[in-house]
Amino acid sequence: MLERLAVLHGKGLLNFKGSLARFAAAGAFAAALKPLRWKKWFVYIKEPFAGPKTVLAYLSRYTHRVAISNTRLIAHDGRSVTFRYKDYRADGLARHKVMTLATDEFIRRFLLHILPKGFHRIRHYGLFANTGRAATIARLRELLGCAPLPAEKVASPSQNEPAEAVWPPCPCCGGRMIVIEFFERGTQPRYRPPSAAIWFDTS
DSSP states (O other), X not given: OHHHHHHHHHTTOOOOOGGGGGGGSHHXXXXXXXXXXXXXXXXXXXXXXXXXXXXXXXXXXXXXXXXXXXXXXXXXXXXXXXXXEEOTXXXXXXXXXXXXXXXXXXXXXXXXXXXXXXXOSSOOOXXXXXXXXXXXXXXXXXXXXXXXXXXXXXXOTTSOOOTTOOOOOOTTTOOOOOOOOOOOTTSOOSOOOOTTOOOOOOO
């Protein structure tokens, strides 16, 4: 990594502004990298105590949730929002506290948790990369001598779904799934959910 940084600096591809402008000089940049070359880097890895499932459960709480759940919202009077939160600097029952924020400040903090356009909360790499996942997995199954999976019939956007079509229940709430739109892989869907909107019942 340090070698590649030095190459980029030599080609003039690194821009330093403000207090870092002094590193634009070759000597200053080399002097800044020198102590890093002597640093020993160690990766600490150990098996989880309760198995890999607990790790996935822990990560899923952060990758498959919104900034705040509905159960933490207490009240909204049109001018402010009251909700529960945890103060990790406190211990015991004192850790659970209640905060009230102005509605616009609450929405501002909520929007800080929405990723910018082009960023993904979960991205697959390697064998499961979206660019060639189907071909890669098929080749992998061939090398492992596994039987190919039966081809699944995928509905085309031009096909009209019958009214009696039965869809699997929602994995989150168990309710009936409602198909909003069909679109080909690689194309942008026409429907966009209002992810940046927050709705409160003021009745």
